[in-house]
Amino acid sequence: MTAITTERPQAGKNRSMTLPAARRFLLWTGIVVLLAWVLVPIYFVALGAFGGRLGVFRWPKSIWPSNLAIEPMMQFLTIEGVFNALVNSLIAAGLTVLFSIALGAPAGYALARYTFRGQNAYRLLVLLTRAFPLAILALPLTVSFIRLGLYDTPFGVSLIHTVLALPFAALVTQSLFMGIPREYEEAAWVFGCTRLQAFMRVVLPLALPGLAATAIFAFVISWNEVFAASILTVRERTLTAYLLRILAESPLHYRFAGGFILIIPSVLFIFAVRRYLFAVWGIASK
């Protein structure tokens, strides 16, 4: 989540061209503060992660990296299970993205384009799934997952994460599709498209930026989720769940390394889809 804010200042950069000097100063101050807010903690985590045992405990802390070492990081990565957990996390998050868009986008499309009985109730119900405390469901879920053979698999975890991400996916895509005029689709129909073709050729390309944002949301939700991942797995833990367990008994610089590794995939993922995000915020020319 944090990394999204780091991208935002760039939005201000373009706009500032038209602002007078005083406002520009304020704007840049804001940008610097926001950047610092996000980046300074990440920086210190990184310092801790690469500084080794000594670096972590040195006081006063030096701002500049001294005697950087890759070893703590490598050691961390070679701890038994970390790499496996990282792969599990990526699988679970990837599947969550896939499922929540595959299920959420059609729901959002239906909510946006059709009026049907119980539409508002449905919209509310979708949100209500978030109101259900997962802790109450933990035991029955575990039991049924064991019965179904889903227990201790990234697939099973991704199912629960999809449930968590789905309300957002449905509601975000709904407003996304509402923003695409129906006339575009009608024009496509008139000019020879079936409903599916019209969706693929006209609606989908226009919706991509919003879908990218939805994907980020789903990815981050899954990546950061600990509780369900912890109770539904034993050996095939996701990285967050795994780290939560092992880091409690680890030296401090390992914890920093773990924290740093947790941040990286989200940042990379957001970096990969940033072009679409910018379009959502009206920067890229459509």
Place this chain on the structure above:
Amino acid sequence: MADIVIDRIAKEFGSFHALEDVSLTVNDGEFVALLGPSGCGKTTLLRIIAGLEIQTSGRVIIGGRDVSGLAPRKRGLAMVFQNYAVFPHMTVFENVAFGLRMQKADQAEVKRKVQRAAALLHIEDYLDRYPAKLSGGQRQRVAVARALAVEPAVLLMDEPLSNLDALLRLEMRTELKAVLREAGTTTIYVTHDQTEAMGLADRIAVMYGGKIEQVGSPLEIYSKPATRFVGGFIGSPPMNFIKVPCNHGTARVGAFALPCPVMDGEIELGLRGEDAGLTTDGSGIPFDVKVVEPMGSHLLLTGSIGGQVVRIVAPPVANVNAGERVGLKVDPSRLTWIDSRTGRAIART
């Protein structure tokens, strides 16, 4: 090319009757305007012809083929939308080529037809631009070019000029007429702007309250309105309606007597503002002038005849002052007589 037969089309939205038993025949190559105030059902009718809306009952027959239940893409038509609906993620070229690509035309043919449509609408220079970089007028041209590129049998236009500013609208109107005459496409054009309908159409269907009030050439509609609504909707200023009593086949307006088509009872006299001339000696229908508005090309006189508000168009040089009483002479053959009860015109004898 194809003719269109609209056969007793009705459309209900819940309990609201948007269209009631509408029938209309559009001949091959003809340009018909559906004209009416907002909410009269004209756009609904157009969307039913396009297949974007499903009629409650009735049939649509295009070129002898009953298309009533067919999807829009199977009806062999093209459409220009009010908001253009030019796809923002495609270049102008791809927009114009869209219909051809869906027909799986080969690359050379697509190129040739796009070039021709673009030349017709003067958009050759923008072919590789994106619609976001175009003005409203240019986007409108792209929308029309996209529709013409597929060489449709039928072209449907839904208020295509209403989002343009007045000057551009005038320019596009003239151009549209020339382009469509050249293309020879059967066209149905929805508008609420009477000057557009009068200027463009071979025939106009005036719609009101989900019904077609009158179908006819622009001149017919203007000079021989079939109902009070048509007379009042078409023309600026609208037709004047003056209630007059009839006695033994003679209607009396003040001291002025006119032959009228009914023997006895009250009747409404429909009078176009420009069909009345000022008499020099004050004879004729007495007209009390209240307001004189010099419009440049003419004087617009607002006043009353027997206490009923009437607007008269006078020559720009006429010497008329507010507060004066002048005499009007009328040509009985240019009057419309309306039955007060039904609101329909009474056939002239």
